[in-house]
Amino acid sequence: MCTAEATASLLQVEETFSACLARIDALILKPLLQAGSDQKGKENLKLFLLSIPSLGVRWHIKFGRQRSGNLQKKYLMNLCLNSLSRSEAWKHHKTVLKQFLTDFTSETSMSLALYTVLHKPIRDHIMQYILLLTKLNEFLKEGSEKDVVTSAIKEYMKLESFVSQVLDEACFTKSLWKSLGYKFTDMLCVPERRLLEDSKNLPISASTNRSDRILLFDDVLVLIQGNSFQSFDLKLVWVDENSFLFLCPQAVWQWKLNQAVRQALNGKRDFPLWGKTGEGTEPPSCRFFTYVFKLEGKFKSASYEGEWHWGKPHGKGTLKWRDGRNHVGDFKEGLEHGFGICLVPRRSEDRYDCYKCHWYKGKMRGYGICEYGNDMVYKGYFKDNMRQGFGILENFSAEHPFKYTGQWENDKKNGYGVWEDKDRGERYIGTWLDDHKHGQGIVVTQSGVCYQRTFHADKMVGCGILLLEDDYVYEGNFTEDLTFVGKGKLSFANGFILEGTFTNKSGQGLQTHGILNTSNEQLDDRITKAQLGLEEFPVEKRWKGIYDQFLEFIHSGCKEETEESFMGFHIQTSKELRKSQEYLFCQRYEGTEDVSWKIEDILEELVQHQGLESLPSYLEKALKSSLHPLGKLLKALTIAFQATYSGIGANKHLLTMAQEEIKYYAKKIWEFYQGLLHLALEQKGQLSAKHVEGDISDQKACSMVLPLILPCFYPELFMLYMLYHEREDDLYCQGIMDLSLFPDIKLLEFLDVQKHLWPLKDLTLTTNQRRSLIKDKCFLSATECLQKLITTVDPREKLVILQKTYEEIESTVSRVVEKDYKLPMDDLLPLLMYVVSRAKIQHLGAEIHLIRDLMDPTNQGGLYDFLLTALESCYEHIQRMRLHQRENCHVTHSS
Incomplete structure (x- = not known):
């Protein structure tokens, strides 16, 4: 019975409260919503609506979680009354509203009455629920129903405490505004605070x-x-x-x-x-927020939006200054740290400098790309906001286009570097000091003229060597326009040497006083084909900045977060950053999915493939991948090599310099591979004395690495070989043209090939080979095999082709004599010369010398060395034949 009475009481309380809310809605809220015809009224309405969520219109026990503190805005009510006084609905209900307010309070103030009516009903309603639920709880037996009611009582008591607390806070706040001076209240007083x-x-x-x-x-x-x-x-x-x-x-x-x-x-x-x-x-501790810095410092007046950690920018964020500067990227402990993009407006120009770089404790450090507003672009390394280490600066403007590739120190060109002046068509290869050419340097011009000289602050000093396109060599002093002055020695291509004092008077041309040696002795090859830069630029001192960055990466423990700054940019998750980033001088290589790019995976693979059987294939994949540290290193070296020897730098006097540079690359790549392997084994606790000493010799290692990297440098290198051996190859080609006039039988006879070795009948050669017909082509299979020499890059493959050519010749001869036949040198040379003359390889001299210079030293004295020597003999014999014909023609003409 008591339960039924309690339930009826609760329903009655709820009905009474609902009726009260309906009257508040009709007499106060709706009239207020119709008010606010002017701007002031709209502002008052907006302030009043802030309190609506706390009025209890949508009554629920969970409603206490809303911002109940807005109930007690007495000063707000005064503002709202201004809007109510303009409302027609207010005027119609004014008498009823007065009576309604009198029911709740005896206060005469309309604003206080309105304030009271908005919170008193809900407080009374809560207390009534607590009393009724408490009585109901007394009559319930222990069980689930009693537990539910007990829990409800506790929630209502929490709600009652909550309302009391926010009312107290409103009173404290009201008192505070009265106690503070106008100076503080004008700045701090906010209605909802x-x-x-x-x-x-x-x-x-x-x-x-x-x-x-x-x-x-x-x-x-x-x-x-x-x-x-x-x-x-x-x-x-x-x-x-x-x-x-x-x-x-x-x-x-x-x-x-x-x-x-x-x-x-x-x-x-x-x-x-x-x-x-x-x-x-x-x-x-980590948050995302926007803040404007006010204190003195590098961020003063800057607005930062992004992630914070313990009061400092930390994580991803954006900084914007009032002068137009902005920085988007990674932050750590209040400073730029990691990858970031910074835009800096240029003074008196409507353009920006864009820095896409890695940062360390607020300063640029590591690899970066800077696009300046004056059409210059720098790609390279930084330290403390200055260019430091290896880098490329290129000017794309039409006024003075240039490109510098080399070493930087304290934001200036210092050390070894290559400068290309695209206006003058010149390339300087040498040393620098404080942005000036300083020390030994080589200048290569577009016309093919090349000279080596000592420089001091961009000015030439002392004597030098000047190499002209027609193989004239001048040693002495000369001016910037390449005019001979003072003492010097001029060596001609025909062997004559003029030594004396040179002058150049206006209108009289070049004059000399000296001695002309016409002994007609052949000019020393060391002079006619002088190789520059070998002593002046030791190979171990070139491109030191590239090696230093890689060594620093290894010494840092090859941490993944440092790989980007040392070795180039990595993939960014942000779409905007991904558009701006680049790898180290290259785009992403799409064919290396089988090579892991995470540094921990790379170190793991190094350990797994350290055996001699799997090492070559692993190195090949690693060097082809722009995501592998060794691949990134090779790409940077390729850029440096091309900057030196491609285009204008394709000069025969730089051949030996380029050749030793490639060999040194192979040595350094092997050293860095060993460094990575040493680190991987050390981290796994597997380092042993065997690994420290190394079970593969450096010579063998270089022989393994050199063929893998050679394709990257082959176009420029082979061009140097062709230029160096141009005269010999011209003689050889003329000889080939003369021999091509002979029919097969006549040529075999002319070359003194033993007649019993001539294929005078149809022969069917080995499987998948064409017939060798006397009326068509003799030794056709051997000729076609030798022609494949120009399709390969690796000296090892070229030697294999030469061996197969020899085997084809021997196989044909064996079928002719119808027995196994081993060719002695006396028989091999004429037959090989016949095959060479029919193969018509245009730059055979360049091919032979490239193989000889870059072949594995272990092949010296073996079969490959023997066959290469035989090919060299054929090449030289064909040249001598042409020279002999020239001399005979010259004698006949003189007679």
């Missing part, structure tokens, strides 16, 4: 003066010092046990600060007052 704590009421031990006052609001923390104050947004306040914006050791203050910060970040109050778990959780 509530005071949570005041150091005047609860003292705090701080590193501030005793006269300072600290106010904790629900959205900001205010530090008042005399007649000034500082305001800190709670979303950017971090509370530590010992420090935050000031020292804060008191537990109560620390707890209240943590609670206020957490609530500000969540955008709602805790319900109940201490949250579900009592004191609640601490606010996160």
